[in-house]
Amino acid sequence: MKKGERRKQELLEIAYKMFLSKGYENTSVDDIIAEAGIAKGTYYYYFPSKEQTLEEVIDLMLDKETERAKAILASDYPIEQKLVGVIASFRPDEAEMTIKDALHEQENLLMHEKIKNKLMERLVPLVCEVAEQGVREGKFCCDNIPERVKMIIILSNEVFDSDNYTETDIKVFIDTIERMLYAKPGSMAFVAQLVRK
Amino acid sequence: MKKGERRKQELLEIAYKMFLSKGYENTSVDDIIAEAGIAKGTYYYYFPSKEQTLEEVIDLMLDKETERAKAILASDYPIEQKLVGVIASFRPDEAEMTIKDALHEQENLLMHEKIKNKLMERLVPLVCEVAEQGVREGKFCCDNIPERVKMIIILSNEVFDSDNYTETDIKVFIDTIERMLYAKPGSMAFVAQLVRK
């Protein structure tokens, strides 16, 4: 009654690696079971569908990232840095994502979409906390925090998602979030160092 | 030497309708050829792949919308209205898109993505023209127009794409574009009437 749990973890591990290295669409269930050395039926004993596997793989990924974000939230960095830090916690994990996701977007649309949605669900409330803290401290000065935060995250997702963003994109992005939050001009300028790479 | 052209248009027409009503993924090539009353081989005589058909269907859609946008651009409405009008030209064509695209996003991801990309390509330069005109007239006051415009379009896409945006989303969106363009506060307030429906 626990051998099953181990097998499931093993399958998630394999799926995770293959989805990242070859892309979701390019990884067939047959690929996964070949790698695991099991039969089709066994796979479907643990997952109702390939898509559900994806779902669980993503949740697993985001769990780690949520932890990181919460650590930053609990820290005592200045608000501006917290804000950016929490958002950045969810940036793809080094070489992991970047390998394939960036490249052949076509083959990863579903994965990408699911990540974006799940990420949004988790990230918005965390960033809202930071932003509200910022308002209390007088660093930001606006209402409708959740909506503003949502839009900031949308922008950060879409703009920095591809690899072809420019210096100017960064500059404008920073200016935009400063103005959206009614923060002191220049207070977010430090972000430029972090994003550029 | 022109019967072929007619057939191709016919196929695009059929594909267009079916993609919109049933979704791209849910429309098989077999569905299309059944509707057209032709054989598989004939279809592939005109299109190298189902995806290429999608590509051409979308281009066709966007052609119409580009015309509308250009008409507005050439008009002499006030800048603020032009800006919004041009962007709104690319909103899905009444009942057309809304039918299915909004609903089962899952089945339409590729279509959605392609529309977004192609739309961006066409819309950004048009909106830039308006914005630059606005700067010349002193209505807006900022540099890096293309980047700002891109972000505005991203926001309008993502925020108003789903049907569950709120009054507050609209308010914040308006505030954001005013501030991104350094426009007079309230100068864009009229948008609220248009978006609400």
Place this chain on the structure above:
DNA sequence: AACTTTTTTCGACTCTCAGTCGATTTTTTT
């Protein structure tokens, strides 16, 4: 008209892949 060439059409076939299912083996419970 008789032919040749080009364009268009046909549909059976292949290949890939997700998912099913009943049978069998392994593990746990009693």
Place this chain on the structure above:
DNA sequence: AAAAAAATCGACTGAGAGTCGAAAAAAGTT
């Protein structure tokens, strides 16, 4: 040891995209 539950197996199905060589239709040539 027997019964029950959990885990595994792999052949099979069904759907759907794309291929290909052959045939029919249309256009061009003499």
